[in-house]
Amino acid sequence: MTALPIAGFLALSGGLLGIGVFGLLTRRNFILILIAVEVAMNATILNFVYFAAFAPSGGAGLSGQAIAVVLIGFAATEVAVGLAIVLALNRLKGTINVGQATELKE
Amino acid sequence: MSLEELAFLLLAAVAIGTAVAALLVRELVHTILWVSVFFVDLSAVYFLLNAPFLGVLQLGVYAGAVTVLLLFGIMVTRKRIFSKEAATGIGPVPLALAVVTFIFLVLALGQLPQGPTSVQSYDPAALSGALFGAYGPWLLLLGLIMLGGVSGAIYLVREGRE
Numbered sequence: 001m002t003a004l005p006i007a008g009f010l011a012l013s014g015g016l017l018g019i020g021v022f023g024l025l026t027r028r029n030f031i032l033i034l035i036a037v038e039v040a041m042n043a044t045i046l047n048f049v050y051f052a053a054f055a056p057s058g059g060a061g062l063s064g065q066a067i068a069v070v071l072i073g074f075a076a077t078e079v080a081v082g083l084a085i086v087l088a089l090n091r092l093k094g095t096i097n098v099g100q101a102t103e104l105k106e
Numbered sequence: 107m108s109l110e111e112l113a114f115l116l117l118a119a120v121a122i123g124t125a126v127a128a129l130l131v132r133e134l135v136h137t138i139l140w141v142s143v144f145f146v147d148l149s150a151v152y153f154l155l156n157a158p159f160l161g162v163l164q165l166g167v168y169a170g171a172v173t174v175l176l177l178f179g180i181m182v183t184r185k186r187i188f189s190k191e192a193a194t195g196i197g198p199v200p201l202a203l204a205v206v207t208f209i210f211l212v213l214a215l216g217q218l219p220q221g222p223t224s225v226q227s228y229d230p231a232a233l234s235g236a237l238f239g240a241y242g243p244w245l246l247l248l249g250l251i252m253l254g255g256v257s258g259a260i261y262l263v264r265e266g267r268e
Contacts, residue, residue, distance in 0.1 A: 003222035004110055004154070007215045012118040012151075014211030016125055018204040023129035025200035031134060031179055035141050038172065039125050042148055053155040053225045065233050066241040068160055072167050073248045077255035079172050083179045084259035090183040091263075 009050045016043035030089065030096040034082045041075045111222065113154060120147045134180050138173060145169040156227035159234075 020040025027033050045068050052064025086096050093100055121144060128140035145168035152161035237245055 003108065003224045004114055006223050007218050008111075008114060008118065010215055010218065011212055012121060014208055014215075015122050017211065018208035019122070019125045019129065021207055022200055022204035025203060026197060027129065029134065031176060031183075032129065032137065035137060035176065036129060038141070038168075039128070039144070042145075042168075046148065046151065049152055049155055049157050049160055052228075053157065054223050055226060062228060062233060062236040063241070065157055065160060065228065066236050066244065068157075069163060069233075069237060070241070070244050070248050072160075072163055073252060076167050076172060077252045079175055080259050081255045081262075083175055084262040086179050086183060088262045096183050 004053075006050065006054050009046070013043040013046045013050075016040070016046070028097050028099050030082075030086050030098055033098065034079060034086075037082075038075060038079065041071070041078075045071050045075070108222070110154065114151070117147055117151050117154065121151070134184075135177075138177050138180065141176070142169055142173045145173065156225050159230040 017040050020036050020038075020043060023036030023039065024033060027036060048064045048068040048071065052062070052068070055064065089101055090096050124140045124144040124147060128137045128144060131137055131140065145164060149161040149164035149169065152158075152164055
């Protein structure tokens with residue numbers, strides 16, 4: 001039976017969420033924004049896996065891992081849709097800089 | 107300090123370092139390289155937490171599929187693959203927001219046990235039993251959302267749309 005500090009794990013996912021939020025707010029390239037969202041999403045998935053591992057009994061822990069599996073699928077779908085938007089934006093504008101995608105503003 | 111704690115500290119340092127590097131380097135291809143190291147590192151964290159099925163899923167879906175998909179996205183949207191991004195300065199407001207988010211999350215840690223806690227391990231067979239038993243509707247929902255997402259993606263990129 002291994003033993004690990006739970007607070008350290010939560011600090012790790014907090015840090016990853018901070019990095020993801022920072023990248024989301026500063027980057028202008030659509031692909032970099034997608035990567036920042038992925039980093040933030042991975043921080044949340046990590047949380048589900050910790051609480052599955054640190055749960056006292058069997059049932060609650062299994063639900064954490066099951067939700068993590070579903071979330072990984074959601075994140076993969078999100079990347080596929082995001083890249084479709086990247087391709088459509090590139091065809092329309094010739095660039096993937098989000099600063100130039102202003103159709104919905106007008 | 108036990109060997110597992112040492113391994114965790116190492117993996118956490120690599121995760122933070124590669125995530126920062128991925129979002130700060132100028133060349134997009136280098137970003138993908140850093141982020142693939144990040145995904146592999148997270149799968150090692152899952153193995154450390156006795157979740158082997160999730161570790162393999164992370165390797166297959168993230169380090170495999172998502173990385174290749176992002177590389178493909180770069181490949182088809184640029185004339186030259188190795189071209190640098192325009193410099194985007196690190197604004198003070200986003201940095202402050204990210205730091206405040208992090209500090210709030212760390213302050214919330216005070217309620218939790220600080221010492222090492224024992225880690226449960228699960229049989230992957232039990233996990234698959236839960237996935238296709240109690241969590242069957244969630245898996246079905248995931249399938250439907252994936253179907254919807256892929257249909258939407260094909261609609262967005264099909265030829266001749268005006």
